[in-house]
Amino acid sequence: MTRDGADLRIDRRGLSVAVTHALTVAISTILVSGLIIGAGTLLESQEQSVGEDQLREVGSDAVTYVNTFDRLNGTGENVTVTVAPDYPERIVGSYRYTIQLYNTSELRGLEIRSEALGRERQYPISTTNARLTNTSTSGADVQISLCKNGEITVAGCGS
Template identity: 40%
Template sequence: MKRNQFTDDRALSSAITHVLTMAMTTILIAGLFLSSGAMLETQTEMSTEQSLETIGERLAGEIAHVDRLADDGGAVNVTTEHPRTIAGSTYRVHPSGDCGSDPLLRDDVQCLNLTTGSGGTQVLVPLPEDLEIDYDSSASSGTIEIGYDQSEDEIRLQ
């Protein structure tokens, strides 16, 4: 029995199997890269938010401490060190008298508003209710000065 070389298809199945295996592997690896990129972005956002919350809570405690010291009379200035960047971005802190945009806080609660430099992440941290703070003051990431202004009877951030 003699076979014609042009109609012989015995080796065709292994070549097709190899091509299909390579194509499926390429598609799976591409899908893995795409999903890991999205997961990394989500993790970065969550990390940024948690870091801002931690810094905000520390600042709220330091502001409450300055308020207690100011009750004794006299000028009070406290310089605090906080991270300069969070997830590669700077941030700003400013007090706000209206925290209504946070569903967990009442509208009349005063808070610290921490926002990343890119504006992508914002965190609100409540302040004590009896605290007098200058809502026009603000501070940038890094070294933050908290001072009690006797003439205005309020706390300022710088």
């Protein structure tokens, strides 16, 4: 079969259009996949950053209550005070966290941590009028208390 003197069985000009189209689709797929992977990494990084910010906010707020209760205990009045701050149950929407007061011979302070997020923040606390009690609670059940015996807890006076 010939056309204008050329053998049509060896004519490959139509093949270059199909190859060009296939290469364009392949390159576009690779570029879009790279964008999706990059966006996922960015979102994960942002989630870590927001989680750290939320832990920092809750932790510093809890430390403020502890310091206030320490000063209140220094007034000489025998008082019991409990505050239940409206902290979120989870940070970044899905990560549980724990608040812990610790009072050991080496360390005194508050720690807030999220195991799933892999983050923790520690706040050293120096109280002069009240004792910190080794207590811990989850984010939704925080009750920072100054009990009659001069102890400060994060799980209420009955713990």
